[in-house]
Amino acid sequence: TTFAAAPPCTTAPPDDASSSCALVCPNTCFRTLSLAVSSYTPDDLQLVVQDGSGKSIALKGYFDYRDWDPYWNTWSKFTRRFFVTLPTTGASSSSSYTGQFVVNNHQVVWPLFVERSWEDVDGCGPEFALTIDDDTLNANYSCQQLIVNGNAEGNSTEGWWHTAGGIETVAGGANGTAFALSNQFRSYSSFGIAQYLDTRCMVVGRQYQLQAYVQLINTTDDNNNPFTCTPGNNAEAPCPEAHVKRRVGTTDPINSFQTIGVMTSWIVEEWNLMQGTWTITEEDAAAGSILLAWHRTPAHVQVILDEMTLVCIANCE
Numbered sequence: 480t481t482f483a484a485a486p487p488c489t490t491a492p493p494d495d496a497s498s499s500c501a502l503v504c505p506n507t508c509f510r511t512l513s514l515a516v517s518s519y520t521p522d523d524l525q526l527v528v529q530d531g532s533g534k535s536i537a538l539k540g541y542f543d544y545r546d547w548d549p550y551w552n553t554w555s556k557f558t559r560r561f562f563v564t565l566p567t568t569g570a571s572s573s574s575s576y577t578g579q580f581v582v583n584n585h586q587v588v589w590p591l592f593v594e595r596s597w598e599d600v601d602g603c604g605p606e607f608a609l610t611i612d613d614d615t616l617n618a619n620y621s622c623q624q625l626i627v628n629g630n631a632e633g634n635s636t637e638g639w640w641h642t643a644g645g646i647e648t649v650a651g652g653a654n655g656t657a658f659a660l661s662n663q664f665r666s667y668s669s670f671g672i673a674q675y676l677d678t679r680c681m682v683v684g685r686q687y688q689l690q691a692y693v694q695l696i697n698t699t700d701d702n703n704n705p706f707t708c709t710p711g712n713n714a715e716a717p718c719p720e721a722h723v724k725r726r727v728g729t730t731d732p733i734n735s736f737q738t739i740g741v742m743t744s745w746i747v748e749e750w751n752l753m754q755g756t757w758t759i760t761e762e763d764a765a766a767g768s769i770l771l772a773w774h775r776t777p778a779h780v781q782v783i784l785d786e787m788t789l790v791c792i793a794n795c796e
Contacts, residue, residue: 594767644670
């Protein structure tokens, strides 16, 4: 109600304010926009919304995952949600607003992605406009290499999610490194590790090269022997693939997929290199979020990944 025009909003009956939290705002239409952002955000993250006259409100949002459980905490389907309810008619200024995500009460940050959906699709009036500051002026902002913590540095899974099956570090990485990342409890071939990419880097025509080193372990074998996959479209023992999942919306999201990395050969008991290229399309640039994920390996095969990079190779400016 901060942005509602005169006459001012009044407490709904009963008139005793202590017994009612509802307000009546005459001649005012409020619409609600749902925003979803990365779950890897500080606890004090707020969305500050401002109108043209300088009035502002601060929204804290909430997590829609179980933050006391590491498995649920890193499941890629969970996000952090903000519900923005603003006047679109009867506003004190206009129905155009700006927003910034901030931490420490003032530091502007970008939470990797911002998905949007109208909660009231056929609302009482036109949609308001909300322009989010994407913090592209930050000196630390770079799109040269998109994957964060691609080598499990420091024995950490920081920056990683999983589409299901869990994620943990294991000792002994590729090329002599100390650690790698593992997706070990795989009941279906769709399970895998994943990472949300910074949507500010989704510039049409920009091209990236994916590289990742892969090992496979047969968890149905008592000795956990290496698993041998067959590159190509093999139904019995397919090798891992990497794809990007584009998601549009929060309430009823629409997903689309594109494969960007495959195996062209496989040597058992070795770290095998996955490679591929990806050119950003208009569909990528328009998506609310972009999730890079590994999948397709048969169920009950442990997938271990290390030295993962997604480097810009063309149209990088």
